[in-house]
Every structure is written in C-alpha cells, then in structure tokens.
Amino acid sequence: MNSWLGPQEWQAVALSLKVAFWATCAALPPGIFMAHVLARWQFPGKQLLNGLVHLPLILPPVVTGYLLLMTFGTKGPLGAVLQQMGIVVAFRWSGAALAAGIMAFPLLVRAIRLSIEAVDPKLEQAAATLGASRLWVFATVTLPLILPGILAGAVVSFAKAMGEFGATITFVSNIPGQTQTLPLAVYAFLQVPGGEAAALRLVLISVAVAMGALVLSEVLARRIARKVAGA
C-alpha cells in the first residue's frame, strides 16, 4: 500500500478519513436534535433558525472558514476561552473536523428532518397515551423509524466532510500531516511540477471511497427499512 502511495499522500488519505469520521460523529447528535426541532416543534423564530442551520450551504465556503477563524482562532471569542481550557483547534486536525462538520451539518439535518417528517405523528401520539414521555417516545418510536434517514444523512455528511476544501483551507490552512486533507493534498500536488500522478492517485481514492460509502449506505438503509416496515 505504502509503495503505491507516497507518505504525504497516505497521510492525506488517513487524515481525511479521520477528519470526516469525527466530523460526522460530532455532527450527528446535534444534527438529530436540530432535525427534530425543525420537524416537530412550533415556536416563533423557527424560520430564522432554519435559515441559520442552512447558512453554511449557501455562504461561500471561504466566508464560513473566515468566520470560523474569527470565532475559534486563538484571538477569537470562543477560541480564547477554549485556549484557556487547553484546547486549540485553529491549524489543527480538530479544526479541520470542526470546519467539515459545520459544512456538512445542513445536509445532515435536511436528510434526518425529512425522515422525521415521514414518521406518522399519530404513532408518536399513541406512544404518549401509553405512558411514554417525550424523550421515551423519541427513543422507542421516532428514532428506530428514522434510522434509515440518519444513516443516509451520515453518509452524505461523511462524503461532504471528505471533500470539504474552502472552509478548511481558510480556517486551518494546508499543513501536511496536520490539516492537509485529501482535497487539499490534490490541490497542493497540482501546484508543483510533476505532481499530477500523485494527484490522480488521490482522485481515484476519493472516487472509490465515495462510491463505497454510497453502496454501503444503500445496502444498510434497505435492510433497516425492511426491518422497521416489518415486512
């Protein structure tokens, strides 16, 4: 494996997988919560919240990256607090995961929200009349029924996180071994003479990972959908 991929390429692939994995994992709990809020709760300012969640999707990624830098940089309001606690995300892999997670968040929320809206609220009412509190209704009825949607959302998020470029390079720069994810490495190889071969290898890996994830999610989603539909 290492003979086919150079150390820098290998590093970029491993880092990308790590960043995308943690970005997706960290985005899931707030993503599920936000999807539930947007799908089922009624409150003033819901449209504003909806817009805010979708902001990373419509803003230029560079702008999102810059906003992250202003907020989480060592001089930024949140970054300063985190630094006091000994946590630095700017120019670290964790920062790349944060950027990727924020960019993937709208896609995740959207997929899960759609699947929550597809759950018949009458089933949730039935569970409530049988004694289940809101939390238990969610855990025992809604959550199992939306598993296919969560899975689909997670795969899309993972793919988005793997491919994130603009916000990442703006927020955490392009440091090999630290923040140089796969797309950033492709970009770096294309900037130097003779880097095309390495870039092509990384492109092939990206395609393979994306396709693999897609197939896996289809298979799992179908299996879970069969199970929850009870057929």
Add this chain to the structure above:
Amino acid sequence: MSLSVALRHRLPGFDLDVSFDAPPGLTVLFGASGSGKTTVIEAVAGLLRPDEGRVTAGDHVLLDTAKGRHLPPNKRRLGCIFQEARLFPHLTVRQNLLYGRWFAPKSAAREDPGRVVEMLGIGHLLNRRPARLSGGEKQRVAIGRALLAAPDLILADEPLAALDEARKAEILPYFERLRDASPVPILYVSHSATEVARLATTVVALEAGKVVRQGTAAEVLGDPAFRPGSVRGVGAVLAAKVLAHHDDGLSELDANGARLLLPRVPQAPGQGLRVRIMGQEVTIALTRPENISALNVLPATVEEVIPGTGPGAVVALSTQAGRVLARVTKRSAAALKLAPGLSCYAIIKTVAVAPQDVGS
C-alpha cells in the same frame, strides 16, 4: 371508579359545551361526524387543550383549566384504541402488547398478559410484525396493548369505523368482553347505532357540540324522538335471556316474560343478551292478526306518536318485553287512529333481526 368530563371549547362552526359522567362499563359517545365527539376524546386523552374544562378519573385530576392543571397524555394512565390500530411497525406483536406496561407504575393493577392474549385470541401472532396482520387482527392487538398498559381509563375512538362489515362482526364481541371484564371505565366514540345497541352501558349523544341525550342504551335508543343518524336507524333495545335453541334454526328468548323467536343466536341457553328491534321491522295491528308469517306478536299499548318531517311517524309501544319503536306512515297512523293509550299488537318479523343487532 368513574370518569367525569366537563369541557368548553371553541371549534370552527360551533362551540363545544359538554358535561357528562361515564360510570364503570362502556360509555358510548354517540353522534354524527362533526358533532364534536373526537374533540371530547382528544381533550380527555390530553392531545388537545380545551379552552375550559375539568376531567377527572376517580380522584385523579387529568385536567382542570381553572387551576392551570393540564397533564400530558403520558401522565394520564390511559389505554387508547384508535380508528387505525396505530401499532408500532418496528416492534413485534409481543413488544407492541407490552409497550405500555413498561411505563405503568409498578403499583398499578396489572392485567395478566397471558389472559389478555387468550381473551383476544392473538397467541399465534405474538412473533409477527404488524405489517403482516389483517385489519381485524391489528385492532385486536391494539385492544390488548391498551388493556396491558394498566390504564385508569380506556378510550376508543371509532375503533371499528375503518373495518368492513365482516371485520366489525369479528371485533364487536371482543369489545363486549372488554366491557364485561374491564374494571375501568371505557369511553367509546361511535356514530353507529348498531355499536351503541351492542356495547353501551351508558350513552351520551352529542349534536353540534351539545349533549342532547344521556342514559342507558335502552333509554336513549327507546326514545321515539331520538334519531340515531337518520330515521332509518330508529330501533329500541330489549334485554332478554336465551330459553332454548330449536332444531329449525331459531332461538327462543324470554324478554321479561314475553316469548320472542329469533334467528339462531350464538349465546347458550340461560345467557342474557340484548336485541335491537329496528323500527322499520315492526308492524302495528289493532286486532290480533291470524294466519300471518310473522312469528312474534306482542300485545302493546301506544305510548307516544311522533310525526316525522317526511311521510313517516315513530310510534312508541309499551309491551311486556319492554319499549318497542315502530315506524309507520302518518297515513296509517291516522287510519288506525293511533293515540296514546290505544291497545294494539306489535308484529316483529323474526328474520328481520340481523345478527349484528344481537349482542351479549
């Protein structure tokens, strides 16, 4: 324990303003669609917050708007049976049945799952998922699920309305058993006079958001001024006991001393049952008729004649078997000079009593 309901709520088109008590047994909340009965049951279940109201089950206060108390559905100790069974598709029948039990307080009086499964005849379904059940089977599981939640109160919202006639006939006996076995009040919403006649211990009739009649099934359905749905639904309920089953397919009943012959009923001799006699199947004669095919001829006295808006009239007859309602034309009523106090005979065609109108 009994359920006490008082509600006021503004609905589009009319104001709901009802107040009634549901004693132990089965109380049918009866009315046409749009009469407000679903709003009542949703308010009792806690799925809707009424403008004003107070709902208590025994001394458990579920709702008291004057004191700002509004318990969420999960704190009301309910067992709900809906029109569509609403079984959880991702759980097996067994898991569905035990769902509510898991949330019930440990101190609650619990039904034995084995007994409930046996009563509903769903033992062979326990490992299946709801998608593989027929409509009738789903509704039986839903009844079991409600019962096993150890509820203080059972609510049923038109549980038979989505089923075809054959499935209705299949499920009705289970509600009769539920009514006779359940220690807690059952509030049952329906627009079917058949279900009222078969199931009701108490009837609360709603019209445009107001309670228009309240009483036992015999009282309410025996009221000649009461039109369940339409005048075609008029029919009094008689209580009777099976005397014998005859070889020619008939059953002989004793209704308060009067003999009635009916097509074979499922109950065993000695068992009690209620029979709904449809108003359009009762004929009135002034002299005892002879040489006719109808087998049931009861001496009667006219109590009341209520002319309808069309060509017909409803006549209330007092017989030994109980009150019987007859639908006749106004022309016949005039020709026979039907008036309160007149002695006559009520003729009931035996084959006219349909099986769905006979219940335990």
